[in-house]
Amino acid sequence: MNQQKTPGEIYKQQVSYYSDLLRKLKSKRSNIGWLRLVIVLAILLLIYSLFFKSSLITWILVAAGIALFLYVISIDADNNEKIADAQRLLFINREELEILSGNYQNREDGISFLPHEHPYAGDIDLFGTASLYQYISRCTSQQSKQLLATALLQASEENVIIDRQAAAKSLAPQWAWRQNLQSTGMANPLTFATEQKIKVWLSMPKPLKQALWKILPVVFTAITLATVAAYLFGWINSSVFWLLVFAYFLFAKYTSAKVIQTYTALTKIEGELDTLYKQLLLVEKLPCSSPLLDSYKEILVSKKGGTEGIRDLKEILKRFDFRLNLLVFFVLNTFFLWDVRQTLSLNKWKDKYALVVPEWFKILQNIELVNTLATLTFNHPTWNFPTNSSEHFTLIGENIGHPLIDEKKRVDNSFSTSGTGKVAIITGSNMAGKSTFLRSIAVNLVLAQLGAPVCASTFEFSPVKLYSSMRIADNLAENTSTFYAELKKLKSIIDQVKQHEKVFILLDEILRGTNSLDRHTGSEALIRQLIREQAVAIIATHDVELANLYKTQQGAASNYHFDVQVEGEELYFDYKLKSGICQSMNASLLMKKIGIEM
Structure with a gap:
């Protein structure tokens, strides 16, 4: 039984095919060019002979030459169209190979479609x-x-x-x-x-x-x-x-x-x-x-x-x-x-x-x-199409990965949550994978609600409005600080929650622009409010104290973490999501590495 070719093998085969086809078509174009020149010279020679002796046969040959010239021009036009098409198809297959290799950053990026404000x-x-x-x-x-x-x-x-x-x-x-x-x-x-x-x-x-x-x-x-x-x-x-x-x-x-x-x-x-x-x-x-x-x-x-x-x-x-x-x-x-x-x-x-x-x-x-x-x-033959669930809220995914990370470097994680009034709190050290995990969930959910396959073994979801707060920047034109910009984003989320809209919320290091006491107090109050209003959220944080909410919010607050292994002054990450509260942090070691005397 013949083994099925991979996408990369097919694209390489097409690159070879269209490269060879282009050489043949360009050679044909060159031959047509010479043929046109010969026909023009023959017509001119016949016309020149008419000055010395006019004959019906010569006139017929001139007319036939002109007709032949026009026919050759039409052949040349068809050939040029085939060349243009072959060049485009060669480009497409070469580009697909580049995309499979992770080199796609020079393509059209759609930045004009990015709204000033969006959930x-x-x-x-x-x-x-x-x-x-x-x-x-x-x-x-x-x-x-x-x-x-x-x-x-x-x-x-x-x-x-x-x-x-x-x-x-x-x-x-x-x-x-x-x-x-x-x-x-x-x-x-x-x-x-x-x-x-x-x-x-x-x-x-x-x-x-x-x-x-x-x-x-x-x-x-x-x-x-x-x-x-x-x-x-x-x-x-x-x-x-x-x-x-x-x-x-x-x-x-x-x-x-x-x-x-x-x-x-x-x-x-x-x-x-x-x-x-x-x-x-x-x-x-x-x-x-x-x-x-x-x-x-x-x-x-x-x-x-x-x-x-x-x-x-x-x-x-x-x-x-x-x-x-x-x-x-x-x-x-x-x-x-x-x-x-x-x-x-x-x-x-x-x-x-x-x-x-x-x-x-x-x-x-x-x-x-x-x-x-x-x-x-x-x-992506290993990606799969998600299934829709009619029960709000449902998110069950096995081996979820970020679609834009190379498969050889990507670490996949499984995650599931169902029902409303649920908040998953993810603690972990710096660079351990919390933010990437949140984006993996978000991007795959966007793909699922587009109708595309997702980067996961299985993925079941209920249709939902996605809201996130991960990457907040100040706005000098509007005289808006980072903290105030985040508050505006959180307000839009809270408004949706109060209206009991079907929303799914992803938050990364909320209230990072204020002091640690207010940050902890505000974060805890927000989590309690989300649970009370029957919202569903995943929150990534360095604030380990927030993870203790599971004691008072049993069944509503759950803990997960990404950890780090420390050997001497070296850090080792496995980027795997685990249950429970993170017990290892690496900020002190990183600060020592840059020269801060601890």
Whole structure:
């Protein structure tokens, strides 16, 4: 039985494949370049011979040469497109290898999505350098990037989580399809500006909607072509002909003025429309199935509004852009009312597809989000999808690790708590792993409520609002001290607790900005209040005295710790969570190491 290849082996294989393909395509491009030169020289030689002797065969050869040249140009354009796609796919596979190696800090970090104030985003590195967003995102469009950021900042509904999980599981093995989707999106990433342009155009009143305009181009073209025929047969002289052509030009210019607003509304979106078309075409041909993925295919294939609509819009806009070539546009508009014809085509298109346009953008942003989750699933076969519990509060995890720590260096821990009015107090020495453990819980909970796999053997949770206070900074602009900033954060948590919202609270070294007596008194009062209000929290602290609360809050307060082993002047950490109160601290030894005489 053949052993299944690892993600890293597949990516290395693809890097080799696309490197070889690029060499072949670039060699072909070079050969095509030489062929074009030979054809041009042959055409020029034939034209030169016509000055000495004109013959039908020579003219035929010139025409054939020009046709051949145009055909070779089309081949070259197709080859260049294949080169660009191969370069993108080579980049994708090389980047995946770098990400698997832990080198992802140069990717887009989503820092623009980080709110000034948020219940947990600033504490657990959701955005910025070495962040969760930077690690997992495979989104290319602005719409999907925004959706991913929103899903990280706010828990999704339970049905959405379940649908995304099923879609990610189904799509994960389809790495070739997923990379094609990403590569297509990278070519001309879809932006909010283009989406807004289309929506504004759809909301605009239709020009030329009177019945007269539908027959005018036919009648006008009949008249102009009749005029050309009359001139060619000698029925009118050149003066009359050019006078009529000028009159037709003025009338065509008058009609163009009526539709210029439509053209301006849709200008310069063809590249992104091509991306939208190609990506949704891939969705139509999805090689896997899930309720969510099937619903997307249903909209595109079975209902009115498939990719043929985007293709038709692309073709209309391409024809509309003939006006950019002044000579071609002069002929087309003067004799055929070209602008009017394209505007009427756009009116028909709007009648047919206006209602489904929002669905296209919705499908695209969601499929790129699912692609992100599927890639995460594929890259981490040892991660698992969490299960939802309907009983508040539930958090049961086996071998929970921080997703952004290298697997070889990561130390996993198990933890569970159920019911309300529960506070887990974690004591421990400096650098023993308390803060990392809190962030491991938080980040995995965020992933779980996104619909992603989590870095754990098993993970059961009940949907909840996450609140944390771990990383507090002062704000000079607002003249806010660190202590006051923390008080503001704690107030927002207490407000939620008093309203008996379903919240899960993670606190690290609370009230660190005040004296030790007030800190202990305030921390103890806060823990008692959380228990009284039936809240659920994990609190990491150096204040060992707080751990004694279990004596008066039996069944509500529980103790865990991270410890350190000291041998001489050396410290050894195992980063394992243990039950009970920490009995070993290392601050004195660390202070001695930096030169403080104890």
